[in-house]
Amino acid sequence: xxxxxxxxxxxxxxxxxxxxxxxxxxxxxxxxxxxxxxxxxxxxxxxxxxxxxxxxxxxxxxxxxxxxxxxxxxxxxxxxxxxxxxxxxxxxxxxxxxxxxxxxxxxxxxxxxxxxxxxxxxxxxxxxxxxxxxxxxxxxxxxxxxxxxxxxxxxxxxxxxxxxxxxxxxxxxxxxxxxxxxxxxxxxxxxxxxxxxxxxxxxxxxxxxxxxxxxxxxxxxxxxxxxxxxxxxxxxxxxxxxxxxxxxxxxxxxxxxxxxxxxxxxxxxxxxxxxxxxxxxxxx
Amino acid sequence: xxxxxxxxxxxxxxxxxxxxxxxxxxxxxxxxxxxxxxxxxxxxxxxxxxxxxxxxxxxxxxxxxxxxxxxxxxxxxxxxxxxxxxxxxxxxxxxxxxxxxxxxxxxxxxxxxxxxxxxxxxxxxxxxxxxxxxxxxxxxxxxxxxxxxxxxxxxxxxxxxxxxxxxxxxxxxxxxxxxxxxxxxxxxxxxxxxxxxxxxxxxxxxxxxxxxxxxxxxxxxxxxxxxxxxxxxxxxxxxxxxxxxxxxxxxxxxxxxxxxxxxxxxxxxxxxxxxxxxxxxxxxxxxxxxxxxxxxxxxxxxxxxxxxxxxxxxxxx
Numbered sequence: 250x251x252x253x254x255x256x257x258x259x260x261x262x263x264x265x266x267x268x269x270x271x272x273x274x275x276x277x278x279x280x281x282x283x284x285x286x287x288x289x290x291x292x293x294x295x296x297x298x299x300x301x302x303x304x305x306x307x308x309x310x311x312x313x314x315x316x317x318x319x320x321x322x323x324x325x326x327x328x329x330x331x332x333x334x335x336x337x338x339x340x341x342x343x344x345x346x347x348x349x350x351x352x353x354x355x356x357x358x359x360x361x362x363x364x365x366x367x368x369x370x371x372x373x374x375x376x377x378x379x380x381x382x383x384x385x386x387x388x389x390x391x392x393x394x395x396x397x398x399x400x401x402x403x404x405x406x407x408x409x410x411x412x413x414x415x416x417x418x419x420x421x422x423x424x425x426x427x428x429x430x431x432x433x434x435x436x437x438x439x440x441x442x443x444x445x446x447x448x449x450x451x452x453x454x455x456x457x458x459x460x461x462x463x464x465x466x467x468x469x470x471x472x473x474x475x476x477x478x479x480x481x482x483x484x485x486x487x488x489x490x491x492x493x494x495x496x497x498x499x500x501x502x503x504x505x506x507x508x509x510x511x512x513x514x515x516x517x518x519x520x521x522x523x524x525x526x527x528x529x530x531x532x533x
Numbered sequence: 534x535x536x537x538x539x540x541x542x543x544x545x546x547x548x549x550x551x552x553x554x555x556x557x558x559x560x561x562x563x564x565x566x567x568x569x570x571x572x573x574x575x576x577x578x579x580x581x582x583x584x585x586x587x588x589x590x591x592x593x594x595x596x597x598x599x600x601x602x603x604x605x606x607x608x609x610x611x612x613x614x615x616x617x618x619x620x621x622x623x624x625x626x627x628x629x630x631x632x633x634x635x636x637x638x639x640x641x642x643x644x645x646x647x648x649x650x651x652x653x654x655x656x657x658x659x660x661x662x663x664x665x666x667x668x669x670x671x672x673x674x675x676x677x678x679x680x681x682x683x684x685x686x687x688x689x690x691x692x693x694x695x696x697x698x699x700x701x702x703x704x705x706x707x708x709x710x711x712x713x714x715x716x717x718x719x720x721x722x723x724x725x726x727x728x729x730x731x732x733x734x735x736x737x738x739x740x741x742x743x744x745x746x747x748x749x750x751x752x753x754x755x756x757x758x759x760x761x762x763x764x765x766x767x768x769x770x771x772x773x774x775x776x777x778x779x780x781x782x783x784x785x786x787x788x789x790x791x792x793x794x795x796x797x798x799x800x801x802x803x804x805x806x807x808x809x810x811x812x813x814x815x816x817x818x819x820x821x822x823x824x825x826x827x828x829x830x831x832x833x834x835x836x837x838x839x840x841x842x843x844x845x846x847x848x849x850x
Contacts, residue, residue, distance in 0.1 A: 264756075268652050272659075275649065276666045279724070285691045286681050303684070303694040346578045353574035365575060372586045374835055378785045378804050379828045382811045382820045383593035384585060386603070406581030437570045466674045468788055473812070487676045488792065498684055505677045512672050520665065523672070527729065528736045531774070 283509070290315050290502035297499050315503035319490075323504050327479065328486035332465060335397055335482060339404035340460050343411050344453055351415035352441050356427065373409045381473060388474060399474035400482075404464055410530055411456040418452035419445060455526040458519060462512070483508050590828070596821035603817035615822035625823070628803045631715060632783045635802075638719035639779035642727050643772070649727075650734035651760055664735070671728035679792030682721045711799030718790050718800055725789070726782070730775050737768040777838045781831045803827055 289297075291307040293314070301307075319325055354366060377384075384403070385394075393399040422445060430440050468484040475482070481489065487504050494500045516523060597615055601608035619625050649667055653660055670678070685691040686707035696703050708714045745763050754762070787804040790796060796805040803823070811820035 268657065272649070272652065272657070272663045276663060279666050279670060281695070282681050282685045282691055282724075285694075286684055289684065300689075303689065303691045304698070346581065349574045350578035353571040357571035357574075359568065359571045362571075365579065368579070368582060368587070372582060374832055375586055375590060375828065376781060376785055376831055378787060379807075379824045379831070380586070380589040380593055382807065382817060382824050383589035383596060385811070386592060386817075387584060387588055402581070403585055406585035409582075412578070437574075441574070462672055466672075468675050468792070473808075484674055484676045487674070487680070490680075498687075501680055502684070505680045508674045508677045512674065513669070516665070516669060516672055524668070524732055524736070527671075528733060531729065531733055531778070 286502045286505055289498055290506045292499050294497065294499060297497075315499045316507065318500050319504040319507055322493075323490055323500070324478070324481060324486055325483070325504065325507055328481045328483045331397060331480060332482045335400050335404070335471075336461060336464050338401045339464050340457055342401065342405035343408050343460050344456055346405055347408065347411040347415045347456060348419075348446060348449055348453070349441070350412050351419045352445050355416060355419045356424070356445075369409050369412060373413075377407055378469065381469075385473065393474075395475055395477050395480065397475070397480060400464075400467075400470045403470055403474070404460070404467075408460065411460060414455055414529055415449060415452050418449050422448050454522060455529055458522055458526045459530045462515070462523075465512070593821045593824055593828075596818055597825050598822075599818045601817045602815040603811065604815065608818070611818070615819045616826070618819060619823055619826060625806070628801055628806050629784075631800065631802050632786070634715040634719040635722060635783035635786050636780065638723050639726075639783055642723045643730055643775055643779065645723070646727055646730035646734055646775075647768075647772075650731050650738055651764060654735060654738040654764075664732075667731050668728035670725050671732075673725070675725075675788040676792055678721065678725055679789060682717075682724075682789075683793055686717055708794060708798065714794060714798045714800050718793060721789050721793070722786065733771050733775060734768055737771040738764055741767040773838060773841070777835060780834050784827060784830060 285303050288305075288307055289303070291310060291312050292301055293308070293312055296308055350369070354362065354369075388394055388399050388403070391402075393402060426444050426448075427440050430444055435443070466484065468488065471480075471482045471485045472488070475485065478489070487508050490501050490504050494504075596608075598610055598612060599608045600611050600614075649663075653664055657663070687693075688706065692707065693703055705713070707717050741763060746759060749759050749763060785804050786802045787808075790800045790802055791805050794800045796802070796809070804827075807820050807823045807827070810816045810823065
């Protein structure tokens with residue numbers, strides 16, 4: 250067993266070690282910046298002023314005072330409230346609108362059906378960031394500017410991906426179910442409400458997760474449409490930390506951790522759904 | 534079982550049946566009602582689609598030929614002047630070069646994602662842990678990521694401390710010069726978006742039937758040959774999707790540079806510039822023209838991709 254002629258077993262072992270090493274390095278690259286911010290959030294103002302090293306441990310591992318500051322002075326509570334409000338309406342709206350559109354497109358033959366499908370199809374190609382210049386004028390003319398309804402309407406109205414996800418699922422529901430119900434005297438709305446909608450549960454779960462995380466993380470739309478301070482959502486409120494706490498990294502870090510924490514909890518609880526959801530959302 | 538269950542549920546409230554169950558000699562009003570039904574379902578989705586996608590695109594096209602400032606009631610038609618300005622004023626056009634950094638970064642990102650997806654598609658210890666760690670950044674709030682990496686690149690921040698650990702004292706400001714800042718920001722973008730590419734690739738690889746690998750192994754194919762002849766063809770559609778997402782993503786970068794540098798030190802991207810033109814300098818006309826240019830580029834890229842890789846799955850009807 251010399252170095253020049255390694256046996257296959259040795260070679261395989263070396264390869265496996267290198268693979269593992271690359272995975273460990275990648276994990277460190279992902280986790281270290283987050284861990285350092287978490288450590289910083291536990292340091293006191295005095296510690297930071299003394300020049301505590303970024304990788305150093307805080308003096309008191311249970312010092313949560315920065316979190317209190319971030320929560321109270323940073324108005325994070327109001328921000329979480331606003332985000333929850335937007336989430337509730339935007340996600341419900343997306344589910345209702347997406348499933349209705351999918352039902353109509355898949356279960357009915359009507360004039361201009363092809364045109365309607367094409368309208369939805371082409372719209373996926375228009376990236377939202379490009380049109381905001383003109384969307385702004387429309388939102389403003391509806392009187393929704395600087396209100397929570399602006400992001401709600403935009404999130405509901407520009408989500409064509411979820412219509413696709415619903416469409417795939419509606420198609421997999423056998424039409425014989427509709428027909429049986431129709432013979433029993435059900436009309437189109439009853440069929441939608443009592444048969445289609447309940448059977449869409451997996452699609453609804455996907456849309457709720459993907460949409461929920463997208464809305465929670467969005468910065469662009471609330472930043473453009475809700476400049477008022479009391480209408481801050483978590484993204485914009487956290488962004489405002491930049492001004493008053495510019496030199497106070499311990500407070501900014503606490504705010505950052507507060508924003509990441511709910512995502513982490515949801516991710517750990519719903520891992521499998523989240524992977525599937527984003528895979529479906531991106532490939533359709 | 535779900536069939537009997539649901540029909541039972543529907544059969545119970547017979548009051549909700551305004552038309553006869555057997556559609557034989559349907560009266561006029563019933564026929565009209567039936568024609569109307571799909572439109573009732575489509576009314577809200579179509580109204581939103583037109584109001585927030587098609588009307589803005591149409592308006593944007595119209596604004597782009599005017600000198601409108603976004604507020605005053607007056608606007609005048611100035612022809613293609615805005616477009617001429619975009620392509621002739623170098624400082625307006627150079628934001629496209631910033632996209633180059635992000636484009637290069639996406640190439641690195643796709644390569645890394647492909648590597649990790651291949652590695653983790655085989656049985657590796659702690660596979661789920663690594664998968665979770667690699668994907669999690671994609672779910673994190675953009676502003677939070679911005680702050681995490683502002684601290685990371687700060688003087689004496691995370692990066693400097695790590696470099697000091699391995700004996701390299703650096704005194705450079707990572708976000709100080711244009712090149713260094715753009716590379717740093719593009720790396721943050723790789724950190725953030727790698728997870729999505731990775732999970733897409735992993736899903737595609739895992740949907741390849743396992744017998745193929747077994748057969749290949751029996752035939753004496755090594756890992757490289759398995760990748761070359763089994764994995765690579767299997768993930769081609771997802772790969773092409775990732776490339777298209779990367780290109781349009783690189784052209785419309787906004788969050789990371791806006792949050793971290795505000796577009797200073799030559800990190801301004803096309804979207805930051807457009808937003809500034811429209812909402813800070815009140816040049817709605819010029820901003821609209823810029824947005825139209827970006828839209829056309831993205832549509833062109835998508836069209837080229839569709840031609841190169843005909844996607845049979847995009848069949849809606």
